[in-house]
Amino acid sequence: MILNHDSLALIWFALLGVLLIGYTILDGFDLGVGILHPIARSDEERRIMMNAIGPLWDGNEVWLVTFGGALFAAFPVAYATVFSAFYMPFMLLLTALIFRAVSLEFRSKVRSRIWRGLWDRGFFASSLLVAFLFGLVGGHTMLGLPVNQDLSVHMTAPDFIRPYPIAVGLLTVFLFAMHGAIFLFLKTEGDLQRRIERWVWRTFGVFLVAYILLTMYTLVEVPHVTRNFREHGWLWVVPLLNVLAIANIPRAMYLRRPFYAFVSSGATIAALAFLFAAAIYPHLVPGTIDPAWSVSIYNARSSETTLRIMLLIAIIGIPCVLTYTVLVYWIFRGKVRLDEHSY
């Protein structure tokens, strides 16, 4: 394949998609664990839930950091537009991410009911808020933003409160909660696991209803999302696989193969992230004032030299990253055991 500027931009769009999928699958389950945190009944159960993600959440968040860095490097114009447009949501998001890290880190350091209760609530609320805000930002991006000719976007607080992005935010919360529930099912035993299993079914039910409703809502409210599907028929494979993956979650749970259920919910997240990318391509931020002012992979990209260098960096880096990730998940496989190093 000839690596010209256009194909490099396309490759980087795809690589950003990979980073986004990696982030949403991995941080998705630990955010989901946070959203489900209130179902734990005793201090030990809460600690089991937190320690299920203890060694993993930090590495999962690095996917977000790297996604941000890669967007900055490959499509600086899009990075500038998106981050300045979503000023207040992102500031809230940062606060929530800080609270989440701190809740995990500090909760079990002090043996006081009030202290722990406070951080338990903080962990739940911040996980919920992070998941919701990601969905909200995603929903707004699918609708498009009022991009001005100078690439800036002026949005005030009321502009962010619109039904469609809120619906996407809620779907993200349900999706991550389900994903987290399946993950917890894998990591727990006994009574807690039985309760979590009920939550797998509940969150699956809620997610399924929300998924169907949002799909219909999207086709009505944001019809331009199917534009690429009309041009590239093969894309229909993805929603088809998505439906199969969703259907496989109850099947695998029923057949007592929770790992396949987890893989399926991961595949569902990957498919939804893919559909998001396919809906906006070749834009990174569709413009609503004048579609010609949209931020696309062509007007937002870095120079050809930089994209080429970055590709080389990615080719060297990604195998290393995958190695560490697999190694760490392998070392911490199996049920949660609380020991003296746990949170």
Next chain:
Amino acid sequence: MDVETLSRLQFAGTVMFHYLFPPLTIGLGLIMVILEGLWLRTGDVSWKHAARFWTGIFALNFALGVATGIVMEFEFGTNWAAYSRFVGDVFGSALASEGIFAFFLESGFLAVLVFGWDRVGPRLHFLSSVLVFLGSCFSAVWIVVANSWQQTPAGYRIVETEVNGRTALRAEITDFWAMVFNPSSVDRLTHTLIGALILGAFFVSSVSAYYLLRRRHELFARRCMTIAVIVASIFSVLALVSGHDQARQVARTQPAKLAAFEGHFQTGPGDLYLFGWPDEKEERVRWGIAIPRMLSFLVHDDFSTPITGLDAFPPEDRPRVWIPFQAYHLMVAVGMALIAISLTSLVMLRGGRLFRCRPLLMLHVVTVLAVFAANHSGWVAAETGRQPWLVYPSEQGGVMMPGLRTSDGLSESVRAEQVLASIIMFGVVYALLFALWVFVLNSKIQHGPDERASRASPQRGFLQAAASIGSERHDLLETPTDGTR
């Protein structure tokens, strides 16, 4: 206040808070590696206890470093959109490299380091601490490279790009390695890493000295103190050497910055101020004590060679002087004091006199605060001294490349009240975080390395504020799993 001032305040505040943690993790990382290496070599389990203790402290700082670091990455885009478009091609690739090469390495193996004591063998565990330490150094490499490129840009060109029919300038990489090894990156990286290693050493010596003064965990404290003093001695001397090289490099590449550091208003032979009060209106330094012409000697090995003063630059290209001057002098003064403290301690290690010398131990307890101040003021000097530029103008292959002024780097869409609201929000959150950090750090220090030793000693507050909470807190503060062993 306008958006520019507020955005600068926001960035300065959040980055300074963030910078409490990364140098501490780099510095503690080295100590951890040394201790664990000694455990592997000698098989003496008390080295392992020591390594474990510092790993716990390391992990706390690491988590806060990550949480506050994501803020920085977002702020480039949220508040400095025009800047992001200008530098993204260059700066973004360094930032992305940091993610790929450093953060994944650190966070992956940190999990093994902190949670893996009983899950992996000693060798893999040692390897993990080496990799975490290396990862934290790599992250310093990439971020300092990115910052240095803005101070002394190289390996790039400025091109005019057209988006939506409007043209804008931006920097594009022409030579990746020239960009990475720009004129200041090696000097600045060396100095930054040395500063971090000194901080780690003095942090360890502070806690160890505290234990020695209280006669608790004495074996642990002696051993850690010895290692810390050796590390501190080596690197505080090296800091002087690298600082000297760096000052000469600044004189070559950013003369306006050096002039601001030294309050050198008129071009001519330069005096070296020990302290003073620069008056920008009068263009002179008040109440200062200076060694005449010493600056010329330090920079040019000659007492009479003129040093470029601020008068060589048009007023709109001059940095403000007061903050860089004071920050720079604070850093240098602390640096000199650290050499004295660490070398005296090194001499007194012989025969263990240091461990009985209460005044020096007390000095060690508080010195770590000065080291934090030196690390911070060094960066304050570097970042205020490069104003009014975000990216310096430079000459590349005979062609002048325009720079980017701080005032031209802002986001078009962000309003002052939004920035103010975010500053208030970060202010509240960070104040809370800081209090918690001190509280938990103190509880870990009070708890000590090996809980089976010196149970009998009374628990007293490491910091007065914490001490007032009361002694029964000892039971509250133990990590809940203590009983399970």
